[in-house]
Amino acid sequence: MLMSGSVSLYTDKASLYDVDYLSKDYAVEATFLQQLICNAIQYSPAEKPHLLDVACGTGNHLQFLQEMFVCTGIDLNSSMLAIAKQKIPQAIFQQADMTNFDLAEKFDVIICLFSSLYYLLDTALITRTLQMFVRHLTSNGMIIIEPWLTPDKYEEGKCAVQANQTANVSLTRLSVSRRQRDVALIDMYYTVYDGKNVTSFQDTHAFLLLPHTVLQGIFDSLGYATEVIMKAPFQERGLIVAKAK
Ligand SMILES: C[S@@+](CC[C@H](N)C(=O)[O-])C[C@H]1O[C@@H](n2cnc3c(N)ncnc32)[C@H](O)[C@@H]1O
CATH class of the missing domain: 3.40.50.150 (Vaccinia Virus protein VP39)
Structure with a gap:
């Protein structure tokens, strides 16, 4: 991988x-x-x-x-x-x-x-x-x-898993929520199969609460x-x- x-x-x-x-x-x-x-x-x-x-x-x-x-x-x-x-x-x-x-x-x-x-x-x-x-x-x-x-609806430490597949690509995303002051941080961990290789990467999204x-x-x-x-x-x-x- x-x-x-x-x-x-x-x-x-x-x-x-x-x-x-x-x-x-x-x-x-x-x-x-x-x-x-x-x-x-x-x-x-x-x-x-x-x-x-x-x-x-x-x-x-x-x-x-x-x-x-x-x-x-x-x-x-x-x-x-x-x-x-x-x-x-x-x-x-x-x-x-x-x-x-x-x-x-x-x-x-x-x-x-x-x-x-x-x-x-x-x-x-x-x-x-x-x-x-x-x-x-x-x-x-x-x-x-x-x-x-x-801010009242946002939950820290929440984990979600999503999986999707097309004819060419299979993708899973595991996301975990955290918070720094008034910023929501969602760490997303991706695993992707493109028919040849499995790759994995991480992306963090920051949103203002x-x-x-x-x-x-x-x-x-x-x-x-x-x-x-x-x-x-x-x-x-x-x-x-x-x-x-
Ligand atoms: C969650 S996606 C939403 C895309 C689309 N509106 C949808 O509903 O699928 C967020 C989008 O915001 C764009 N974006 C982030 N910061 C931006 C900025 N300062 N100006 C313009 N676009 C921005 C990203 O490139 C990305 O395409």
């Missing part, structure tokens, strides 16, 4: 991302988001609204949302974007850091899912990022954030009213939806 130390799934092993999240139901999530957006924004049926997916990863939500929206995705990592581009050639993708980007376009909807915003480990960076979102939003547009677990009220307070200071939605398929982490007051 080939062993390597700390590796980033997003930069070094992007081709394994979709295997790792094979059992995540992106289609159901996208349908829920479409419903939510349809009920909240008005748009002409003749013209598709424009949607920006911040930290779009390999484009798993966009591949379903592109039926209803003109889609743009940004992500920090080119290897994730390369997979997204192959999946959805008609969408626009750009490598960009969510804390500082300028797309010279305004969107009707901005989404940032799977707790991606909470990789920013301090509230000043999150505030600056939400300012970027607001700058790219039309006046009656909406922002949808899938937050990370709140933040009560929803703090994010809502930042939105409030930017002139946005928020609603927290805790419904399936987002019942675990929830959604924070923001619209201009």
Whole structure:
């Protein structure tokens, strides 16, 4: 077995991302988001609204949302974007850091899912990022954030095991949660078989532990009213939806 130390799934092993999240139901999530957006924004049926997916990863939500929206995705990592581009050639993708980007376009909807915003480990960076979102939003547009677990819900020392298989790759992930002050650390131990070799690597993810009220307070200071939605398929982490007051 080939062993390597700390590796980033997003930069070094992007081709394994979709295997790792094979059992995540992106289609159901996208349908829920479409419903939510349809009920909240008005748009002409003749013209598709424009949607920006911040930290779009390999484009798993966009591949379903592109039926209803003109889609743009940004992500920090080119290897994730390369997979997204192959999946959805008609969408626009750009490598960009969510804390500082300028797309010279305004969107009707901005989404940032799977707790991606909470990789920013301090509230000043999150505030600056939400300012970027607001700058790219039309006046009656909406922002949808899938937050990370709140401090009261997060459990240290929790272990989870996940196994997935495609025709070419088998992958297991064992993850263990820990905490350093207001940061949740998830150590992920992967073992992968590609039909020839078994390899193993470790990746640690760090998320800011933040009560929803703090994010809502930042939105409030930017002139946005928020609603927290805790419904399936987002019942675990929830959604924070923001619209201009
Ligand atoms: C958990 S994945 C989510 C991907 C996708 N939204 C999904 O739901 O499958 C987190 C993504 O955030 C991206 N990311 C992390 N920090 C970022 C930053 N500062 N700016 C833009 N993207 C970032 C990573 O490259 C990765 O693709």
